[in-house]
Amino acid sequence: xxxxxxxxxxxxxxxxxxxxxxxxxxxxxxxxxxVAQEAGMSLGQxxxxxxSRTAMLSxxxxxxxxxxxxxxxxxxxxxxxxxxxxxxxxxxxxxxxPLHADARATSRMSAAYVLEALHDPAVHExxxxxxxxxxxxxxxxxxxxxxxxxxxxxxxxxxETNLLLALTGFTPLIELDVIEPRDALAAIDAxxxxxxxxx
Amino acid sequence: xxxxxxxxxxxxxxxxxxxxxxxxxxxxxxxxxxVAQEAGMSLGQxxxxxxSRTAMLSxxxxxxxxxxxxxxxxxxxxxxxxxxxxxxxxxxxxxxxPLHADARATSRMSAAYVLEALHDPAVHExxxxxxxxxxxxxxxxxxxxxxxxxxxxxxxxxxETNLLLALTGFTPLIELDVIEPRDALAAIDAxxxxxxxxx
Numbered sequence: 299x300x301x302x303x304x305x306x307x308x309x310x311x312x313x314x315x316x317x318x319x320x321x322x323x324x325x326x327x328x329x330x331x332x333v334a335q336e337a338g339m340s341l342g343q344x345x346x347x348x349x350s351r352t353a354m355l356s357x358x359x360x361x362x363x364x365x366x367x368x369x370x371x372x373x374x375x376x377x378x379x380x381x382x383x384x385x386x387x388x389x390x391x392x393x394x395x396p397l398h399a400d401a402r403a404t405s406r407m408s409a410a411y412v413l414e415a416l417h418d419p420a421v422h423e424x425x426x427x428x429x430x431x432x433x434x435x436x437x438x439x440x441x442x443x444x445x446x447x448x449x450x451x452x453x454x455x456x457x458e459t460n461l462l463l464a465l466t467g468f469t470p471l472i473e474l475d476v477i478e479p480r481d482a483l484a485a486i487d488a489x490x491x492x493x494x495x496x497x
Numbered sequence: 498x499x500x501x502x503x504x505x506x507x508x509x510x511x512x513x514x515x516x517x518x519x520x521x522x523x524x525x526x527x528x529x530x531x532v533a534q535e536a537g538m539s540l541g542q543x544x545x546x547x548x549s550r551t552a553m554l555s556x557x558x559x560x561x562x563x564x565x566x567x568x569x570x571x572x573x574x575x576x577x578x579x580x581x582x583x584x585x586x587x588x589x590x591x592x593x594x595p596l597h598a599d600a601r602a603t604s605r606m607s608a609a610y611v612l613e614a615l616h617d618p619a620v621h622e623x624x625x626x627x628x629x630x631x632x633x634x635x636x637x638x639x640x641x642x643x644x645x646x647x648x649x650x651x652x653x654x655x656x657e658t659n660l661l662l663a664l665t666g667f668t669p670l671i672e673l674d675v676i677e678p679r680d681a682l683a684a685i686d687a688x689x690x691x692x693x694x695x696x
Contacts, residue, residue: 324616325524409612412669416605417523422673429675460667460676460684467666468659470611474621476628477659485659492691 309347312337313358317403325410330354356424359411362404363428369393369400383443384494387462390436391486394466397479405469436462448494458493465489508546511536512557516602524609529553555623558610561603562627568592568599582642583693586661589635590685593665596678604668635661647693657692664688 315337319328330351334344348354373389374381396402415422437459443449449458468482514536518527529550533543547553572588573580595601614621636658642648648657667681 320612322616325612326527328525406612406615409608409669412672413519413524413605413608413612415673417521426673426675429670429673433670433675454687456680457684457687460670460680461664461688463670463676464666464681464684465660465663467663467668469666470608471628471632471659471662473611474614474625474628476625476632477662481655481659482663485656485663488653488656489660 305347309357310361312339312344312347312354313361314403316354316358317362317407320410321403321406325413328355328410352418352420355411355414355421358407359424359428362407363432365400366393366404383439383446383448384490386439387436388486388490391462391465392483395468395479395482396472397483406473409469433459433463443494453493461489462493504546508556509560511538511543511546511553512560513602515553515557516561516606519609520602520605524612527554527609551617551620554610554613554620557606558624558627561606562631564599565592565603582638582645582647583689585638586635587685587689590661590664591682594667594678594681595671596682605672608668632658632662642693652692660688661692 312333316328316333319332319336323332328351330344330348331341333354334341337344344354348357370390370393373393374386377385377389393401394405396405411421411425415425437455440449440453440459440462441455444451444453444455465486468477468485471477472479472482511532515527515532518531518535522531527550529543529547530540532553533540536543543553547556569589569592572592573585576584576588592600593604595604610620610624614624636654639648639652639658639661640654643650643652643654664685667676667684670676671678671681
């Protein structure tokens with residue numbers, strides 16, 4: 299079905315144009331007109347793919363999450379057949395931080411999306427669901443690591459999961475050059491070392 | 498100088514109107530015209546207080562940081578003359594999270610400001626300086642706690658400071674109802690307990 303593939307391809311190209319607008323001009327410039335211009339199409343053509351600004355944003359956010367998952371999956375393939383849970387968490391956390399161009403684009407998109415969610419219940423629900431699913435995956439991994447003896451049995455899996463997710467708080471600190479990427483990664487390593495050594 | 502006081506008062510009222518716009522309508526609606534309307538004045542009157550959108554945003558951000566500091570200071574007064582550094586950190590971190598209306602307003606303002614900073618060098622520098630100063634205060638507190646034996650001497654003060662600041666990463670997770678406020682506070686307590694017990 300070449301037509302459908304092309305439709306998906308055009309939507310992804312629009313999503314990437316939207317990310318560039320967020321990255322280079324800021325979320326305050328995020329209108330359908332500006333995104334159409336950035337994507338090199340007319341507003342009418344854009345509206346053929348997305349009926350509303352919210353629909354466009356939702357797709358761009360889903361696509362950003364997907365791209366993050368693809369990067370994590372690719373990284374995991376490099377870790378061999380049975381990767382250590384510490385390495386899986388390290389890689390997942392690192393890919394959520396704005397440490398290279400692709401991760402920066404998706405990270406900025408996420409930050410813009412959270413702000414949109416604050417005053418749009420539909421966006422709020424979509425963002426909540428996406429993050430809750432990600433949280434559930436991390437908690438599953440932490441629980442398995444406790445079962446397998448990689449993490450001490452005295453650790454509370456829900457609390458440890460929440461602390462791991464909170465480490466995405468390095469994002470604004472890296473974006474604003476308050477903390478160097480290598481120092482953020484060193485802090486994540488220190489946290490993981492303690493989690494997995496049981497101290 | 499009643500005139501100057503009034504000038505400051507009007508600027509603060511505008512800043513609060515700006516926060517409400519960010520909170521209720523989103524940063525994408527953040528224009529001088531919309532803020533003037535929210536503040537109940539004409540665009541011309543607003544321009545008497547702020548020459549540009551960036552000047553208005555900068556003041557609103559500085560005022561948000563000040564209000565956070567005031568809340569932290571007030572909280573510290575309740576901790577007595579020589580508060581334990583664990584309590585100081587607990588209170589500071591809690592006030593940076595969107596756990597009540599005032600903190601929510603300043604937290605949302607900060608998030609909008611970080612996004613603005615990504616494509617505006619002047620805003621970037623102001624935001625970086627503010628965060629770096631906050632980071633320096635926390636590091637000073639951590640170093641003193643190590644000197645005083647409250648935190649183990651084997652802990653690296655810079656790394657521990659960075660991990661503490663990263664805990665502001667609970668903000669989007671709380672805003673999107675992925676993590677309950679009480680669970681975020683429980684995780685912060687678990688982190689502080691381990692930091693101060695040396696395990």
